[in-house]
Amino acid sequence: MVNMTLSIPEELHKKMKQMSDIRWSEIARRAIEQRVNDLETLNKLASKSKITDKDIEEISKKIKRAAAIKFDEDCNRH
Numbered sequence: 001m002v003n004m005t006l007s008i009p010e011e012l013h014k015k016m017k018q019m020s021d022i023r024w025s026e027i028a029r030r031a032i033e034q035r036v037n038d039l040e041t042l043n044k045l046a047s048k049s050k051i052t053d054k055d056i057e058e059i060s061k062k063i064k065r066a067a068a069i070k071f072d073e074d075c076n077r078h
Contacts, residue, residue, distance in 0.1 A: 022075075031071045038063045 006028060008016075016024055042063065046056055 027071070027074055030074060031067065034067055034070060038067060 016022070042056070042059060045051075045059075051059075
């Protein structure tokens with residue numbers, strides 16, 4: 001597995017340290033993996049479709065919202 005460095009605001013880091021039982025790297029990995037999967041799906045749909053760029057932007061917004069909700073759920077669960 002490859003390591004990645006992630007910059008976060010100092011205040012967020014302080015809050016994360018207070019929740020030391022949470023595996024933050026796992027949460028970040030899952031969020032990134034989900035986003036990549038969503039974008040791959042979007043790209044497959046776009047390449048086979050006659051939808052417009054505007055349609056693609058709307059779908060992307062919906063995916064981002066869903067990913068954010070999923071990320072929040074994962075954070076609250078761990």
